[in-house]
Amino acid sequence: MSSESEKDKERLIQAAKVFFFHMKDLTSFINTFTEFFNHNMNTQILSIAVKEDSNIKDFFEQMLKIFKEMQSVVEAMHSKIQKEPLYSSVAKAMCSVAEKCTHVELQHSAKKMLKNVQTPVIVSMLKSTNVLGSLESSLSLLMKYPIMSLQLCDFYREDTKEPSETTTSGKTPSSDLSKTTAIDTLKKLQDALKSENASNLLESAADHLEQIVRVMQRTLESLQRAIKTLETDISL
Structure with missing residues (x-):
């Protein structure tokens, strides 16, 4: 094999390995995002389980389903919020707290007030930034690439390790x-x-897979920014 062919082979192998770990990271971030969303929106959207023998298409379809469910929830809540300005909700919540007398009741009411204010803030942020729509578009773009029939284990096997012992012939058993x-x-x-x-x-295969990896990298970065922004807004 020529040096150029060897180089393209290494590029393809490396891109496949990066794709494998990007898929795992993407799954992890989406599950984190889903957990955050469920906690703050009082929803029960299911998380994704990583199965290396599953088709890539199955992963993306599950991810798309999650973002579409979130979009539906945000749209419904946004329509409801539009009927009553945020400052009005805050004022009502604070008045409710002020009416409470005991310390225990005050703590409980304060938590409820923060929850009532917190949800509209998250909904407004998700709606204004269109982060869910952007993530959905990125996944839809990735689904157009001709790798959907492959399994995750076709790209890389994480449990492949170099054995410590060698045979009498000097070769490793595997x-x-x-x-x-x-x-x-x-x-x-x-x-x-x-x-x-x-x-x-x-060379063509390496070029295509490197392009897919770049799109996935942008999707990961968008998801990371969304999680960080939401966590920052809530802490503030």
Whole structure:
């Protein structure tokens, strides 16, 4: 294999590994976001379970379902909030607290007041920034790439480790298996990402997967910013 082909092969392998961990990070961040959303919006949206033998399409469909559910909740709450200005809700909540006398009642009422104010703030933020719509668009874009039929384990196997012991021949017990797995993975990726007009299939596949990874990176960054912004707004 030429040096150029070897370079393209390494690019494809590295991009596949990055994709694998981006998928895990994306799942983790979405679950964190979902937990935050459920806690503050009194919803029960289900989180995502990472299964390496699941198709990539299944992951993205679950993620899209979550964001669409959130969008629906935000739209409904925003319509309700529009009927009553935020300052009016705050004033009513504070008056309710002022009417309480005992310390225990005051603590309970204060928490309820903060909850009543907190939810409209989150709804307004999500609505004004359109973060859910942006995330939904990013996932919809990713679903157009020709890797949806592949499984997460087709990109990388996290449990693959170099054994500490060697055989009498000097080879590791799983060396042949690892090579077979690597070749099989490369072939699956190359077939899924092949371009009819490409003269170099390895290079084309590496280019495509690196592009997908860049889109995923932007999606991850958007989700991280959304979580951080919401947490900051709530603390303030």
